[in-house]
Amino acid sequence: MSSENNTPWYHRTTIYQIYPRSFYDSNSDGIGDLQGIIQKLDYIHGLGFETIWISPFFASPQADTGYDISNYTDIAPEYGTMDDALRLIEEVHQRGMKIVFDMVMNHTSIEHPWFKESQSSRNNPKSDWYIWRDSPHPFLGEGPGVRAKPNNWQSLTGGSGWHYSAERGQYFWSSFLPFQPDLNYRNSEVKRAMFDIVHFWLSQGVDGFRLDIFNVIYKDAEFRDNPFSFKLLPTEDDPSGFFQEVKYNLNQPESFEFAKEFRSVCDEFGDKILLGEVSGDRSTIRKFLGDEVNNGLGLVFDFEMLNFQFSADYFRKIIQRIEAHFPNPFMPVYVFSNHDRRRSIHKLGGDLHKAKLLAMLQLTVRGVPCMYYGEEIGMTDLPLPFNSAFDPIPHKFKFIPRFVFDFLGMTINRDEVRTPMQWDGRKNAGFSSAEKTWLPVHGNYKEINVEKESGEDDSLLHTVQSVLKIRRQEKAIQEGSLQILNGLPEDVLGYSRKFEDEKIVLLLNFSSQEKEIRMDVSECLFKISTKDEVKNQAIRLDGLGGVIFKSR
Ligand code: GLC
Numbered sequence: 001m002s003s004e005n006n007t008p009w010y011h012r013t014t015i016y017q018i019y020p021r022s023f024y025d026s027n028s029d030g031i032g033d034l035q036g037i038i039q040k041l042d043y044i045h046g047l048g049f050e051t052i053w054i055s056p057f058f059a060s061p062q063a064d065t066g067y068d069i070s071n072y073t074d075i076a077p078e079y080g081t082m083d084d085a086l087r088l089i090e091e092v093h094q095r096g097m098k099i100v101f102d103m104v105m106n107h108t109s110i111e112h113p114w115f116k117e118s119q120s121s122r123n124n125p126k127s128d129w130y131i132w133r134d135s136p137h138p139f140l141g142e143g144p145g146v147r148a149k150p151n152n153w154q155s156l157t158g159g160s161g162w163h164y165s166a167e168r169g170q171y172f173w174s175s176f177l178p179f180q181p182d183l184n185y186r187n188s189e190v191k192r193a194m195f196d197i198v199h200f201w202l203s204q205g206v207d208g209f210r211l212d213i214f215n216v217i218y219k220d221a222e223f224r225d226n227p228f229s230f231k232l233l234p235t236e237d238d239p240s241g242f243f244q245e246v247k248y249n250l251n252q253p254e255s256f257e258f259a260k261e262f263r264s265v266c267d268e269f270g271d272k273i274l275l276g277e278v279s280g281d282r283s284t285i286r287k288f289l290g291d292e293v294n295n296g297l298g299l300v301f302d303f304e305m306l307n308f309q310f311s312a313d314y315f316r317k318i319i320q321r322i323e324a325h326f327p328n329p330f331m332p333v334y335v336f337s338n339h340d341r342r343r344s345i346h347k348l349g350g351d352l353h354k355a356k357l358l359a360m361l362q363l364t365v366r367g368v369p370c371m372y373y374g375e376e377i378g379m380t381d382l383p384l385p386f387n388s389a390f391d392p393i394p395h396k397f398k399f400i401p402r403f404v405f406d407f408l409g410m411t412i413n414r415d416e417v418r419t420p421m422q423w424d425g426r427k428n429a430g431f432s433s434a435e436k437t438w439l440p441v442h443g444n445y446k447e448i449n450v451e452k453e454s455g456e457d458d459s460l461l462h463t464v465q466s467v468l469k470i471r472r473q474e475k476a477i478q479e480g481s482l483q484i485l486n487g488l489p490e491d492v493l494g495y496s497r498k499f500e501d502e503k504i505v506l507l508l509n510f511s512s513q514e515k516e517i518r519m520d521v522s523e524c525l526f527k528i529s530t531k532d533e534v535k536n537q538a539i540r541l542d543g544l545g546g547v548i549f550k551s552r
Contacts, residue, residue, distance in 0.1 A: 010208065012368075012479050015052070020054055021079075022421055023431075038087065051273065052100065057080075058075060063180075063392060065390065067104055068180050085204075098207035101206050102209070103209040103211050108181065114129055153249045158242055211262075212277055214276040216255075220247075259289075289330055308347060315508075338372050343374070343381050345379070350378075355460050378460050380444060382416050390415050393412055397412050424451035430451070475500075482495055491515070492507060502550070507547050508546045521537070521539065524549045529542045
């Protein structure tokens with residue numbers, strides 16, 4: 001599984017994220033499904049990605065599109081059956097690829113039988129499986145008075161995460177939305193039940209998990225109030241916000257320990273990928289990777305770059321900071337968009353040249369790249385009204401005018417980044433033959449689609465495919481060390497990747513001006529927006545040009 005220098009496979013891989021509802025609809029009900037993914041595996045394989053991560057498709061009322069699970073070992077009927085899931089695992093493996101499921105361990109759906117039982121009384125066998133607390137001031141009851149809640153903690157979506165259950169006469173805690181009650185991991189039966197589920201899927205051949213909001217699993221045992229903070233909105237490097245420091249409900253020491261325990265539970269099945277969705281500054285998220293020997297999750301998302309700025313200077317600095325926090329044997333994850341946040345083309349002003357340069361960076365820097373479906377063709381967000389959203393979040397905020405969120409750069413209606421994959425120029429972009437798709441297809445599908453870009457040599461799709469091919473051939477890119485190059489012209493980012501005596505250099509021109517660089521080239525591997533030949537010592541990059549070459 002590991003190469004000579006013991007780099008685990010999951011540190012060398014490339015990840016493609018599939019949002020199953022929007023990938024491909026095989027049975028014409030307007031909703032993507034597992035058979036649809038199977039039918040499109042050759043496409044992903046042909047693109048060159050080695051691992052697929054699929055957002056949840058388990059039994060669920062779909063109140064948060066599957067991130068609210070009511071049975072972890074059953075498949076939601078709109079996505080298919082258990083047989084389809086097992087066949088998908090097999091088909092992925094037949095192509096030499098890996099498959100990652102989405103584990104939502106922190107919470108279940110309110111419809112999960114565990115919660116129903118837990119809620120039914122204060123003394124049932126599962127009464128302690130969720131986080132139940134009395135009101136400190138019972139006479140205030142469930143009224144709006146903040147003081148009636150067990151403490152001042154806020155949910156990740158804003159507002160108190162305590163919700164009153166009249167059935168039990170107590171509050172339960174939800175880190176995300178009210179219908180997603182948090183499990184109580186201080187109860188060993190809960191842990192065991194979840195580890196059984198994890199073992200079930202690992203024994204079916206799943207290659208690992210993406211771990212949903214892993215950093216909220218444990219909360220302060222004493223439920224102490226969070227301190228006041230002046231911060232209004234949470235940011236990627238500091239999840240404090242809504243005027244409080246998230247001292248006691250996020251990133252608790254027990255959660256870092258749990259990462260190691262979880263890793264050892266999965267290790268029984270071999271070398272598995274465990275990719276944590278966590279938030280906080282880099283020193284904090286690094287703790288989920290365990291101690292110096294890399295005995296924790298193995299990988300965590302680094303979400304700061306979801307808000308990237310398109311400049312050489314920005315990327316130089318962020319790469320340097322990431323290298324400082326995730327040195328060997330750790331490996332960072334480079335992610336520019338996902339099912340919760342704006343697509344990267346939005347941040348690039350719709351410029352496909354810029355998107356190509358960004359893809360070159362993402363696929364060659366030292367790290368595991370994670371690309372959201374449709375990014376390889378430059379799919380764009382589709383503005384949609386809040387009040388008819390499928391996503392529950394915009395309903396929570398529909399009384400606030402949209403321009404406020406646009407101004408703050410926040411994605412509230414996540415439907416906008418989850419529209420159906422644009423396969424070709426036919427009806428519904430070739431995603432489905434149904435009359436109506438679950439979300440509308442973007443009107444630009446005739447210009448932006450896989451079929452069209454597959455036929456164009458200089459398309460974004462072609463760039464992604466070509467760079468992935470080089471990456472698969474070059475150990476220096478998969479696992480080599482990274483050195484930022486100094487002394488380059490302004491707006492040019494350069495770095496070298498080295499493995500044994502192989503050295504590969506990347507030069508990326510973030511400006512629209514031509515730039516000339518003197519450097520030894522022994523073989524040009526790939527270039528974009530650069531008409532001159534790249535050889536010998538003088539490299540001329542056109543505006544937004546980029547080049548990958550072997551050097552001595
Ligand atoms: C994660 C998921 C998001 C989901 C939430 C609650 O942030 O990415 O889509 O709504 O957790 O499970």
